[in-house]
Amino acid sequence: MTEPGASPLQPARLFLSDVLRVGGAGLRTRPLRVFLSALGIAIGIAAMTAVVGISSSSRAELDRQLAALGTNLLTVAPGNDLFGEASSLPDEAIPMITRIGPVTDVAATGKLTGVRVYRSDQIPEGQTGALTVAAAHLDLPRTVGATLADGVWLNAATARYPAVVLGATAARRLGITAVNDGVQVYVDRRWFTVVGILDPVPLAPELDSAVLVGWDAAAGYLGFDGHPTTVYTRSKDDHVEAVRAVLAATANPQAPNEVRVSRPSDALAARQATDKAFTGLLLGLGAVALLVGGVGVANTMVISVLERRAEIGLRRALGATRGQILLQFLSESLLLSALGGVGGVVTGIAVTTLYAASRDWPAIVPAWATAGGVAATLVIGAIAGLYPAVRAARLAPTEALSAP
Structure with missing residues (x-):
């Protein structure tokens, strides 16, 4: 039943809480696949966070020694x-x-x-x-x-x-x-x-x-x-x-x-420049791992669209718009990437802390590294989930309902 004065054909609005609930429900139905896809993202982010954290901790220890001497x-x-x-x-x-x-x-x-x-x-x-x-x-x-x-x-x-x-x-x-x-x-x-x-x-x-x-x-x-x-x-x-x-x-x-x-600071500056070059190499490897994780997210979402065509058709038949279907699958992709990103950042901080403690260094992970890691996962998730989401939104109700 519609509100007085409202068009009976006007679709219901999805609030942010609705989007998160629908997206989370899609992930909970495939826990193992979600875990493996999030793991790929987490490995890349953990590698990037740990590299930046260990390098920053090493430089902080060097600065501390210089300040003392x-x-x-x-x-x-x-x-x-x-x-x-x-x-x-x-x-x-x-x-x-x-x-x-x-x-x-x-x-x-x-x-x-x-x-x-x-x-x-x-x-x-x-x-x-x-x-x-x-x-x-x-x-x-x-x-x-x-x-x-x-x-x-x-x-x-x-x-x-x-x-x-x-x-x-x-x-x-x-x-x-x-x-x-x-x-x-x-x-x-x-x-x-x-x-x-x-x-x-x-x-x-x-x-x-x-x-x-x-x-x-x-x-x-x-x-x-x-x-x-x-x-x-x-x-x-x-x-x-x-x-x-x-x-x-x-x-x-x-x-x-x-x-x-x-x-001595001249030699130390040269050493730090070498460390930065090595850090850049390791960050490149972390970026490759992150890309692999993004491919895993895209694969998970494409398979999810194929497996849930009947669900998509039913929702479209009940009045869901293409935009709402697109938003549903895009939110699933973002949630999946966010899980991997947060897990990767936490793992990277833990690795940095343990390594720094073993060397008696101050454990330092720059805020930009953690924020950048999560932001990178969201970008990867948006890119990886865009095509499956668009594909799901374009499915006609009759085509989706008739799928085996």
Whole structure:
């Protein structure tokens, strides 16, 4: 019975609650098929969310380390001359750099060319483990933010005698996990006592694979010529760029073009750029998985239209318009995709949280990643369900009712 004044041929309106109820009823009748189709969507969204989340968590941890250690560390190293030959820093480079006003700390290392280190004198000479031996200033740990995992750092006494401090990687390759009485390594046919092991140094990773000897001991026992190969400087935060601009000319006034000045953040920026490229690759794989999930949704909806032709015909015979039929099947497709999208986002957040916890990182999933994941599923669902919905809407009542 129609309301007074209303046309008896006017179809009933479908409200949002009606659309959701009708669309949900269509999904509940085929739970296994719906689950498998939603799973395809969920895998793609979970992959995309986890990739973005893990990358963001890694960068957050890196930023946290930089904030703790400081970004005012600059490094000075010899470059090449006009003929491409390796140059060297003059002996006066370190005291000259120390005179720069805003510079607060200066320390240097000097790589010993041709000097090898072994766990014992029985190791073949070719098995060096890619370790380097370098002379080191006593205030190197304070300048680069290094800490000791075990033992002690060199002091005024041990820096004159055969004693070494191992970088984290060097200690692992030499099979030394702790500093005990009498632990020694074989350096250039002489035994050196291990007095300390460093933790990994994020701002100076080259120290991780180094065996560090006192400056005087390197000159007395290993033939060190006293030329620094890397000078580390700390400056006041608001003068870092100004110091960087004058470091080359200060370290080597006669040939500033033969000096390389960099800061750890430059290397970290390059690393982050590499991470972004790798993240882009993984996001591409996630997008492929998402596309596969969209194909699954389209397949489910097409089969649903074929199986429910009698239902479509009955609804059309009872007064449902083509637009209402289209809306019904489109809502089913959107609900199916939304289930996969929400499940994928939750799974991606869980994977990010577990991985970050295993690495002691802060777990960070950007809001745009979660919102974008759900939005992407709705777009996929709309595209995948549009053709089946249009096909269902175009079925004539008599044709649909007469279908077997």
